[in-house]
Amino acid sequence: MTRNNGVQRRVATGLALGLTLSITACGGNLGGGSDAAAEDFPGGDPVTIYVGADPGGSTDLIARALADGASDDLGVAVTVENKPGANGALAARELSGEKPTGHTLMVFNGSLAYITPLAVADDQAVDIADYEIITGVSQDDYVLVTAPSSGLTTIDALKNAGRPITYGTTGVGTGSQLAQALLFGQTGIQSTAVPFDGGAPTLTAVLGGQVDVGAIQLGEAIEQIEAGQLTPIVTFAEKRPSYLRNTPTAVEQGYDVPVQQSRAVFAPKGTPQPVLDRLRTSFQKVFGSDSYKKFNQDNQLTPNEVDGPKLRDEWTANLSRYQKVVEQYGIDMGGDK
Amino acid sequence: MDLSPVLDGFGVVLEPTNLLYCLIGVVVGMLIGVLPGLGPAATIAILLPVTIGIEPVSSIIMLAGIFYGAQYGGTITSVLLRLPGEASSVVTVFDGHALARQGRAGTALGIAAIGSFIGGTVSIVALSLLAPLVAGFALDFGPPEYTALAMLGILLVSTVSSGHRLKALIAACTGLLLATVGRDGFTGAERFTFDNLSLADGLDFVPIAMGLFGLGEILYNLEERHRATQAPVTVANVWPSKADLRQSSGAIGRGSVLGFVLGILPGGGATLSSLAAYAWEKRRAKHPERFGKGAVEGVAAPESANNAAATSSFIPLLTLGIPANATMAVIFGALLIQGVSPGPQLVTQEPELFWGVVNSMYIGNILLLIMSIPLVGLFVKILRVRATVLAPITVLITLVGVYTVNNDVFDIVLVIVFGAVGYLMKKFGFDPGPLVLAFVLGSLLEDSLRRSLLMFDGNPTGFLTRPISGVLLATFVLVILVPPVRAAIRRRAASRKELV
Numbered sequence: 001m002t003r004n005n006g007v008q009r010r011v012a013t014g015l016a017l018g019l020t021l022s023i024t025a026c027g028g029n030l031g032g033g034s035d036a037a038a039e040d041f042p043g044g045d046p047v048t049i050y051v052g053a054d055p056g057g058s059t060d061l062i063a064r065a066l067a068d069g070a071s072d073d074l075g076v077a078v079t080v081e082n083k084p085g086a087n088g089a090l091a092a093r094e095l096s097g098e099k100p101t102g103h104t105l106m107v108f109n110g111s112l113a114y115i116t117p118l119a120v121a122d123d124q125a126v127d128i129a130d131y132e133i134i135t136g137v138s139q140d141d142y143v144l145v146t147a148p149s150s151g152l153t154t155i156d157a158l159k160n161a162g163r164p165i166t167y168g169t170t171g172v173g174t175g176s177q178l179a180q181a182l183l184f185g186q187t188g189i190q191s192t193a194v195p196f197d198g199g200a201p202t203l204t205a206v207l208g209g210q211v212d213v214g215a216i217q218l219g220e221a222i223e224q225i226e227a228g229q230l231t232p233i234v235t236f237a238e239k240r241p242s243y244l245r246n247t248p249t250a251v252e253q254g255y256d257v258p259v260q261q262s263r264a265v266f267a268p269k270g271t272p273q274p275v276l277d278r279l280r281t282s283f284q285k286v287f288g289s290d291s292y293k294k295f296n297q298d299n300q301l302t303p304n305e306v307d308g309p310k311l312r313d314e315w316t317a318n319l320s321r322y323q324k325v326v327e328q329y330g331i332d333m334g335g336d337k
Numbered sequence: 338m339d340l341s342p343v344l345d346g347f348g349v350v351l352e353p354t355n356l357l358y359c360l361i362g363v364v365v366g367m368l369i370g371v372l373p374g375l376g377p378a379a380t381i382a383i384l385l386p387v388t389i390g391i392e393p394v395s396s397i398i399m400l401a402g403i404f405y406g407a408q409y410g411g412t413i414t415s416v417l418l419r420l421p422g423e424a425s426s427v428v429t430v431f432d433g434h435a436l437a438r439q440g441r442a443g444t445a446l447g448i449a450a451i452g453s454f455i456g457g458t459v460s461i462v463a464l465s466l467l468a469p470l471v472a473g474f475a476l477d478f479g480p481p482e483y484t485a486l487a488m489l490g491i492l493l494v495s496t497v498s499s500g501h502r503l504k505a506l507i508a509a510c511t512g513l514l515l516a517t518v519g520r521d522g523f524t525g526a527e528r529f530t531f532d533n534l535s536l537a538d539g540l541d542f543v544p545i546a547m548g549l550f551g552l553g554e555i556l557y558n559l560e561e562r563h564r565a566t567q568a569p570v571t572v573a574n575v576w577p578s579k580a581d582l583r584q585s586s587g588a589i590g591r592g593s594v595l596g597f598v599l600g601i602l603p604g605g606g607a608t609l610s611s612l613a614a615y616a617w618e619k620r621r622a623k624h625p626e627r628f629g630k631g632a633v634e635g636v637a638a639p640e641s642a643n644n645a646a647a648t649s650s651f652i653p654l655l656t657l658g659i660p661a662n663a664t665m666a667v668i669f670g671a672l673l674i675q676g677v678s679p680g681p682q683l684v685t686q687e688p689e690l691f692w693g694v695v696n697s698m699y700i701g702n703i704l705l706l707i708m709s710i711p712l713v714g715l716f717v718k719i720l721r722v723r724a725t726v727l728a729p730i731t732v733l734i735t736l737v738g739v740y741t742v743n744n745d746v747f748d749i750v751l752v753i754v755f756g757a758v759g760y761l762m763k764k765f766g767f768d769p770g771p772l773v774l775a776f777v778l779g780s781l782l783e784d785s786l787r788r789s790l791l792m793f794d795g796n797p798t799g800f801l802t803r804p805i806s807g808v809l810l811a812t813f814v815l816v817i818l819v820p821p822v823r824a825a826i827r828r829r830a831a832s833r834k835e836l837v
Binding site: 054055056081082083084085086089090093119120121123124164166171172173192193194195196197200201204205207208209210211333 | 532788
């Protein structure tokens with residue numbers, strides 16, 4: 001609730017501020033070209049950040065944390081606009097149609113760039129080559145969990161279960177599905193995927209023993225793990241996340257499947273470099289603040305605050321790597337592929 | 338039972354903001370209860386976008402207040418003007434208005450208010466006791482149980498509801514079809530999306546509800562001529578006499594229990610229970626000829642029943658995530674907008690929300706009891722607001738409102754399309770309720786069924802070996818089989834009699 005109030009207040013003050021500033025800005029800006037516009041950025045106009053998911057999810061919370069801090073630095077209102085639909089593809093498509101002025105941005109999910117394309121038809125998939133990348137933000141780890149009563153608390157136990165394993169995923173084309181499909185494909189464990197609608201229902205299904213195991217984002221499962229209601233089997237991170245030191249990674253166990261959710265700030269293609277730089281500086285200030293660091297801690301997020309080109313390399317490499325292994329192990333991610 | 342979350346719930350209600358939203362809710366509820374036409378489902382649907390900016394607890398407290406407040410409001414015009422504001426107050430007209438013409442309008446309103454209060458309270462107490470019980474089974478409710486529950490829900494909605502059974506079934510099937518639109522959650526295949534990304538996640542519930550209930554009902558009402566309102570009868574001495582109270586106490590008790598039971602049933606709800614309570618009271622009366630000529634029981638029974646039902650219909654929603662009627666379907670949508678998915682987990686995961694909303698009903702009912710009598714005159718005046726003023730404003734609010742939910746122009750198009758559909762449905766005697774409910778339950782049914790079959794490795798007998806889903810499916814079969822079998826037995830008995 002405080003969140004909503006805060007947003008409204010910010011919008012209101014931002015609007016008032018924006019109005020006064022834009023009047024002065026228009027006067028001083030006559031005859032200025034696009035370079036001048038870039039130097040003046042944001043020029044008194046508010047910035048909107050799209051989120052391709054409902055309010056309250058991790059992507060939304062991250063966007064709001066970024067918007068809060070960036071607004072102070074840029075001196076204009078930075079508002080978050082939720083445009084849920086098609087795992088974020090809807091918002092991404094809308095972003096690509098916006099003017100490349102730096103006033104419309106989006107917090108992009110890595111899964112949209114390197115996992116969803118494995119599951120949906122080519123014309124539905126998003127290509128990150130169609131966007132500018134301002135900065136990487138953070139990564140979220142998937143953890144494979146089971147109910148303690150299942151007795152399947154290690155990979156070996158899963159191998160020796162003597163029956164097909166059912167695993168809950170947070171949906172088709174998600175990291176949760178890919179990570180588990182790869183793990184079970186590589187270990188040769190006979191298994192069936194049961195897709196649920198997001199993290200919370202998957203968690204409930206694992207807790208209730210409706211499925212044997214499930215992969216959930218760390219932040220969504222940590223409470224139950226600490227309370228002993230769920231047993232972590234492995235994480236799918238590259239190295240052990242600081243929030244779950246005692247749980248091995250799948251990589252340590254000899255399986256080549258690091259799968260993480262990653263988030264970055266995107267802008268429409270053609271946004272001038274000075275504007276991108278200005279925005280990155282602004283976000284870096286946010287990254288450096290104590291309150292943002294605490295936000296990452298509280299939500300079990302691992303910072304990945306790399307620059308645009310580095311992030312593009314990471315995500316492109318992920319996509320080609322996943323395409324290769326999916327083919328190698330004959331994994332079927334979806335019907336249209 | 339641990340009482341501390343219940344008490345915390347009272348703490349939540351007594352926060353000034355929540356009290357205010359409760360008050361707003363019941364006042365708006367009474368208003369639309371007084372106005373013929375716009376019902377609670379429509380009002381709540383139109384107000385859905387407003388709730389985005391409000392805290393979940395406050396918004397649901399307000400929407401719930403609208404629902405049970407409307408049951409009170411509908412009574413006032415039934416008694417004074419012979420003009421039922423709500424479908425659930427239609428039967429109150431018979432004896433309520435008769436009493437008013439005998440100069441005992443105050444008695445009728447007083448009895449109705451007291452009956453409503455008792456009916457509501459009985460239901461709230463039962464709700465408080467039942468919900469945690471169901472929540473204890475929360476983790477046992479897996480995909481197979483939801484499959485069985487959704488099937489039973491859709492069946493009951495299309496057979497129990499008060500309208501035409503075949504038409505209800507057609508509407509429900511249409512709802513199921515609409516639920517199939519969107520990307521297949523299991524294979525990623527596109528279904529009926531016509532390459533439109535806005536349809537990739539399927540049709541959104543909010544524009545459908547706002548179109549069918551909101552816009553559709555406004556359009557339909559424009560056709561109705563406004564009847565000239567009679568001068569309202571003056572109301573004096575609303576406190577019923579001891580004799581009246583004694584005479585109606587049995588009716589209030591029976592109405593409360595009947596309303597509670599019918600409210601839980603999918604497809605039941607306030608209207609059906611008020612009709613049933615009136616009929617029951619008349620059948621068991623020593624002098625049934627008194628009914629329709631100003632019998633106090635004829636007011637007490639249906640008014641207690643409709644309020645009890647309005648409250649108890651929250652039980653399946655808040656404990657199982659299954660809406661029992663159209664209004665609950667819309668409140669279901671409101672919870673989803675707030676990021677709360679109603680289900681067996683709600684009581685334990687969101688105790689503040691659950692107990693806050695449940696306990697707000699005590700406060701709301703007290704507020705209604707206090708307000709309903711002194712404000713009678715004001716509410717009657719509202720009837721003079723012309724539809725030509727009200728309708729365009731409501732349409733505007735609807736269209737602007739739906740845009741704010743997802744910031745998507747496509748939703749406005751959807752509201753207009755479903756508004757036209759809702760208007761045509763009403764015109765040709767189809768209740769849009771079963772359509773909306775089947776739409777909500779349709780995706781639950783499909784997803785749960787396919788999930789279950791994955792869990793069972795394709796073996797459908799798995800449904801029967803799990804106790805909860807087995808019992809639910811047996812009930813499903815009984816609901817289908819009992820009516821024709823009973824009819825057959827009756828036919829045979831009749832023919833045997835003829836033979837003799």
